[in-house]
Amino acid sequence: MIIKANTDGAARGSPGYASAGGIFRDSSGGIKGCFSLYLGIQSSLFAEAIAAMHAIEIAHQNHWHNFWLECDSKLVVDAFNNHHIIPWKLRNRWYNCIYFCSLMNFRISHIFREGNCCADKLANFSLTSREDHWWDNVPSFIGDDFFRNRTALPSYRFN
Secondary structure, three states: OOEEEEEEEEEEEOOEEEEEEEEEEOOOOOEEEEEEEEEEEEOHHHHHHHHHHHHHHHHHHOOOOEEEEEEOOHHHHHHOOOHHHOOHHHHHHHHHHHHHHHOOEEEEEEOOHHHOHHHHHHHHHHHHHOOOEEEOOOOHHHHHHHHHHHOOOOOOOOO
16 A cells, blocks of 8 residues: 655745644545644745655654655755755754655655645644644545545556
8 A cells, every 4th residue: 555645834934933734645545644733933945844754754653665755845855866955953854764765665756736735734724723733534624625636636656
């Protein structure tokens, strides 16, 4: 089974209040869980990187060996080839996540913001609540987007 995560970071200002969010789905589009993290005052790159790293750490902890990460930050996708893009204060955690990825059948891809609305809403949720959250089921505020996206999911395959 392949688990796919969509992640997003949000920041109001540069730097400004920041948060991160992500959603995990299985191969049939069913929910495995989702998160929202409040990060305090940070940059948007920091928030995007935290979202991706948190998703990788969750995949590792849950032994999801076939893992596809999709995010709307081209910089985060590029950071898998150029680790110096990642802010220095996150670099050690980043290297740990790269190691976790080496233990998985791992894939990363970019998605345009318009296709990443569940993760976007999850990230923005913690900007308002200023708390961290984990849901085992689809939270009501992303329900419509979740079910709309579920009907349009491509088949998950690793080449």
